[in-house]
Amino acid sequence: MTAPSALRGGDPTFIGPYRIVRRLGAGGQGIVYLGTDGAGAPVAVKVLRPEIAADETTRSRFAREVAVAQRVASFCTAQFLAADLWSDPPYIVTEYVDGPSLQEEVARNGPRTGAALHRLAVGTATALTAIHEAGLVHRDFKPGNVLLGADGPRVIDFGIARALDATATVSSQVVGTPAYMAPEQIKAAEVGPAADVFAWGAVITFAATGRSPFAADTTHAVLYRVIDGEPDIAGVPEPLRALVARCLAKEPAQRPAMREVLMRLLGSADSADRETGPGSRAVDRETGPGARAAAPAVRRRFGKAVYAAVAAAAVLALGGGAALWLTNGAGSPAGGTGSGGTTGGRATTVARTTSSPRASTPPRLPPTLAGVWEGVLTQSNGKNWPMTVVIKPGARALVSYPSLGCAGVLTVTRKDADGQFILRETILKGTRCTRQGRLTLQAGDGKILLTYFPNGSVGGMSYSATATLLRKGV
Known part of the structure; x- marks a missing residue:
């Protein structure tokens, strides 16, 4: 994605109800602007490629993905706020994170080490776990999609790559970044949460060493290394290196689930809760009644003990923001400006131990x-x-x-x-x-x-x- 810049001659001053301030960058999916909502709060407005507006099937699929993405817990992710995929141009609006991407930070200041590297690993693993719990797969997790805000790392653009699959292929325009794509993505095989686990291992390697574990001179060489070559993870410190090596396994079934990765990082991996096979993870979301039940089933398997462990350890590792993740299970605050047409979020997982006074009875329509x-x-x-x-x-x-x-x-x-x-x-x-x-x-x-x-x-x-x-x- 290109660097931030002032508005250009052809840039809009308003997109929907959002006033546009400046460009934040441009990439394969579209142009991202810094905007403000009606109350003056900063937001990130992404104007999507023209293909989205031209293809009704892709646009409808994108709308479904955005509706699901709005249910992702906002802790460690940039929350989806709104979308209008039928406007000209179509756009989505997310929380604005004031900070550089991991790609920019490493290029500017070098690899991360020590506690900073561990906090990054925990924060990104937490975000991907929340994304998988909502029944989504990121599909394009890379250093450029990790923003380093003042309150910790935030993962962005989850759910977007899946929606763009209808307009791109590996042979024409790759949906994803080759150096951080899983082998099954390159082979056009079934893609599930295990692909994000692979990408996480590659991103953490980049954070620790300043290079992808599959870096090469050409795209074809990178793709070959991802499929058949051994990852170069020299320089990743132990014990993180052993976990990264498991995540970079060629076969999806050999990688740990993202929640196991998180629990190992937090020093609380319960063997009774480990599930390493792809069948145990959240499936890549499809339409239909069977898909709607996928995310709740995964959440039930996650278990109360795991949530409790995450709550205790994540507060210590990342700060008090963990409370928001656990209490705001729907991923969108009441009254949040979302375009999603569904409201089903996850049930609150924190037991309430205090009772509140009974609310007064609202007036009735005559x-x-x-x-x-x-x-x-x-x-x-x-x-x-x-x-x-x-x-x-x-x-x-x-x-x-x-x-x-x-x-x-x-x-x-x-x-x-x-x-x-x-x-x-x-x-x-x-x-x-x-x-x-x-x-x-x-x-x-x-x-x-x-x-x-x-x-x-x-x-x-x-x-x-x-x-x-x-x-x-x-």
């Missing part, structure tokens, strides 16, 4: 509003979408956006001093709508007036929407 209401939601950026709200007396209603393929629920949270109902929108179906939002609802003269704010935030937002709904059949 019976006079019961019925089907229809209208058009008009966004502040000029886009319009048909909208349907089905109200039954109570604290909830159903909402759908037929032209976008999105549907979800509206939950009443309170009633303000002006008599407006405040509702939380949660999208449960579809990938083209922001997953969480906040609405105000005011009824009068046979109409419902709605004002919508993504992410439940009002102040400073550059994007909002309004709608006037009429009762169907009246």
